[in-house]
Amino acid sequence: MANLTRNRFDPLLQVQKDAYRCGKCMQCKWIDHDLMSDTEFMAMCPSGARFRYEAYYASGRQEIARGMLEGTLDYNERLLHILFTCTECGGCQVICSNLGDKNPLKTIVALRERAFRDRKAPLPEHETLIKSMENYENPWQQPRSRRDAWMKRMNLKDARKEDVDTLFFVGCTAAYDTKLQENARATADILTMAGVNFGVLGKDELCCGSTLLRMGDVDRYKKMAVKNIESLNSLGVERVVTACSGCSSVLRHEYPELGGLNAKVKHATELVQELVKKGQLELKKPIKKTVTYHDPCHLGRYAGVYEEPRKILGAIPGIELVEMPRNRENAFCCGAGAGVKTAYPEFAQWVARERMREAASTGAELLVTACPFCEQNLGSVKQGPEVVDILDLVRESAGGV
Amino acid sequence: MAVREVDLTANELYQEVLGKLKEIVGEEWATDDPVILIGYSRDQSLETAHNPNVVVLPESTKQVSQIVALASEYGVAVVPWSTGGNTGGGCIPQRGGITCDMRRMDRILDLDVENMSVRIQPGVTFGKVYVEAEKVGLRNVCPSAPASVSMLANYMDKGVFQVSNKYGVGTDSILGMEIVLADGEILRTGCLQQKNYGSICVEGPGPDISGIFHASMGIFGICTEMVAQLYPIPEWEEVTAAQFDEDDLEAVSEFLRQVAREDCSLETILFQDAYMAMGLSDDNDGADFIRQMMPRQNALVFYGGETEEEMELRREQLDAVFDVTGAEHFPDAVINLFKQTVNWKRVFKMIQLTPRVERTTGCFELFWFNIPIDQAPDMARQFMKLARKNFADSGAYREDMTFAYEETTFYLQPLEFGRTGMLEMDAYPNQGEPEGVKRGLAMARDAIPFICEAGGQFDRPYGGEESGFGWVQTPMLGTYYDLLKSLKREMDPRNIMNPGRLGLTADTSEC
């Protein structure tokens, strides 16, 4: 049994109190009962719902933290599985901090950090991802030169060279995934149609570092984040807009710890909703579809942005929105986040299938989301409604192609 | 049942057991990995954490039966775990063994609208049943506990509810049970004793043996299925409240007793100011602020009926109780705040308070016992003295709490017609601090004998040797205790079923 040295750099020391104070109310397993409408879809925790053992839930992970602090637990394959199958969706955090005033997500993140410090992480599957970040500054093992491929034949301003007040931060997934590049193009088209004075970084855009942070590789994340902060602050823009929930969450909520951005960060749905409200963007073309909306974790629970996307859908003529039983702060994760899709693709697929089953239960023709990572994972499921990004619908309704 | 005489080390024994468990439930659902075991070692009580040797997750009664039969063959302990919400250490293994996690058995097997009943497995939560029953105009009776706890386990554990003045306690709502006994045999009681009885409100047939399994923490068997009573949701429902500014516990108690006696309410809930403030706010600062506006004791009373007219007539009955007892009405503004803040028509609207109270120190130490209502105030005051004695000068251990360690909570639930009351007194030790645990255990050692000697009765004798009601009270129960021991020896000769509970030994040799 390892005798892990407790020292002042042990990230678990920050969460020690929570680890001991978990009251075992078991609420972290379920969505808020006050808002529950369908018991077929009541689970909150993806890893718990799939693997079922107590350790896979926040309450169990608190016990693991306790065991690690007391030195009674050693690393093994199962422990790493428990730590890294958490998508960090924040579902447990919302209910626990509301009811119990504790932060289970912080414990989970601390456990991962500890694994990195103890050199038990990264997982072999994550090593490729990390190498990609180091070599290409993106997680997709794609060369930097291809980062701006999505914007070929688009005449977009270079935010480094031209006078713009808004930076469109594309994010790695939309930049490199050939299917999801359409999201980036849609966003750019919308901003253009609305007359927003924006620019992009093209090849010089760096990864926001979200994947590293969520995986627990805090040191590498910090290096990347500091670099990004310098780069973005040097632009002098007032506003940074991104269509990726993960990016918006990190830029808005995590970067401040490292100095933060001078510009205001918005998710594209927040900006679009403002533009529609001001009349700068007119959604005139009807789209006669029944849709359901999937709240991305990093836009919803992490940033509290629930209503803006819904207002946008409400403003598109012909759209009928049918909510899934688990929506808003109770939304079930897509299954991809925090390195889970890379390390445990089957599990990520399982979670996605669960979510798509829920989407199918609404009878909706489309599942709309506001995160390319969600779109990617949910869209890989064969069953259920077609998965689209909200900005695709906005562009179509605003008259763009 | 064959008893296997094994000459193996404990490790070899459990390896062999684990192998056989995997044959029963599949590779995925049994393990002895310490990182899994630790999840089953502790609950919110102050009992010391103990790991099981193996955890298994069955999905059917047949599998549970096979597991228990195997455990019996090898002489290893079996500890049932439904949702793990036990607050008294009931699921913490005292002698290692197999923790049988029932969460995969989480189906509502039948919801009988005409006969107002539901048939459930152990992993079914209160919330799950409530949501399904609500769709057909019915509801379960929800405990003063989170909606995430097992309905089956709570009913078996004599759960006390805000509706107990009307519908009794948990065991009153059990119509039938399926139990796996210590040798793996399956016993069915009540309306399940025969397949075609239907869901009927009965005891028996014959001498009622179902009671053996109530509040037994699995020492006689594991309940794998239950038929439970549901109740109609009133068409019309409203809430009023009485406030008591001073710590006039006599006035509070008399008010609650009269409300219960008149049988004019649907539910009654008594909340102390801090507790109520916790429920109405999202954080401790908010609770602190609200608390300053609250009266000390707040008795919420829900009333209603089939029609609005009936609801109004019940209100008149309640107003008469207010007049007779001299209770003061809550200001409407506060009632409105309550109604805006919580989903008050959902029965578990207020029971989310339980985890919220844990915001203070991560846990609370419950002492709940039976006492005639008019004796509750005196008992409460004595209890508070003990709490002050044990938690005074706890300043070093205070955190950002809404109220101090030395405070306690007085929660009185009148039972049918106010014949008697269930009094819950809570203390708030800090599980996260060794000193907090020490003080909490000292409190238990003081309070439990005091309560027993002063006339209170714990009807759910949770806990182990350190802080358990069972360990103190059960040996005081005379012939009952003798019968309990004899029954345990008879029904579980190898002492494998959750050993070490209720003042009974965990040792196999003494069985």
Added chain:
Amino acid sequence: MVTCGTDQRLALARLRETMIDPARFSTDHELISSYVETGHPDDDLLAVVFPRSQTDIRQILEVARINGLAVYTRAPWGVKPDRKGILMDFDFMSDVMSIDEKNLFLELEPGVTWEQVLPELSAHRVRLALPAAARSRYVLECAMQREITLPACRFANNQLSTFHAVLADGTEYRSGSEALTSSVAHWREDGGPNISRVFKGSHNTFGIPTRAFIYLYPLPEARKVVAVGLSSRKQCCKLAARAARVELGTEVLVLSRDKAKDDVWSAKGMPAWTVIFGLEGTPKLVKYQARRLKELAEELKLTPKPMGKEFEAAAASALEKPWYAPEVSLGFYTNWSRVDELSAKVEAALKPKGKLAQMVIPVKRGASVYVQYDVRDGTPDAAASVKKLLPALADAGAFFPDPTGSLAMHIFNKQPVYLRTLRQIKQLLDPEDILNSGQVVEV
């Protein structure tokens, strides 16, 4: 079973000595026969004793143990002794020990009858849940045997709080909070597993109750009995079920014509079926309930005929007394949807055997029902016919809460482990099978 000396004369002598008062000991054959079920041999029963206290009971049991005798307690239609023994009658233990008006408990001894206790209660503003088909005239026995009550619709059917009993070895047993001598709560739940429940429905085969706390209920401010007639049981059950669900009525009773005539009021032109509602509450609430019943009937598209003031007054009076089941009768629990089916079985078997008077009582807000059949003016073989019918009815799903003898074995044997568990308990509590040997659980 240990037989330590079989000199019955010595045993009887010892008992006579113990009882002291000759009135409390009898070997009179006629008296003894009156305690034995008709048709069953009575020569195994050697004497009847009338204990006056727990001490007496202990002594009786000791004598019985030493001499290998069984001890029987009176049974509603007579015991069926399966070996030599004596019978214990509790008529000399007939004290009403206390009436707690505030906490609503009645404390009494096993010999207290309904007829004795009701006048005593009249001085207090409390009442009991009266039996609807009592087989015993003793209050404690009815509670221990979970007899169906008239207000079963609203008041939980369990009327027993705590009790004291003497076990076969003479030890005193106390149930619920009574087991904790310092407790004052009279709380029915044990301080742990509810082992005490095994005594209920056991016909004293596990222990002899010597004292019990029975639930009292406050008298309502206002009360009104409403009775309506309908042409079919189905219609009555429909109205009763709905009323029960919305808590209209403390008592809700569906009676066949013969039942209503025999137990309530006989008049010309009575409808085939009657439903009686006992409404309670404030005067305004009672008035509302009476009106609401009419509205409910309309909503259900029923046209009940009011039974009239005379009938209702008679019903009100009848509801203030216990209702007894005749010797030839049967009662069982079931669900609403099965009333017709199970009733048809009963009627097919018993209609040729006498006049059938039926009653249906919603239990616990109509979550289930109790069906009672009285066979009146029966043929000589009516009792035998009932006995023959019971196992078939049980097989069909009728729930008999406290069967005895062969019916008990028939029902318990459906699940061998159920019978095994009962036998384990019997073995623990009465290893020598002294108490009511063979009446419920054969060891």
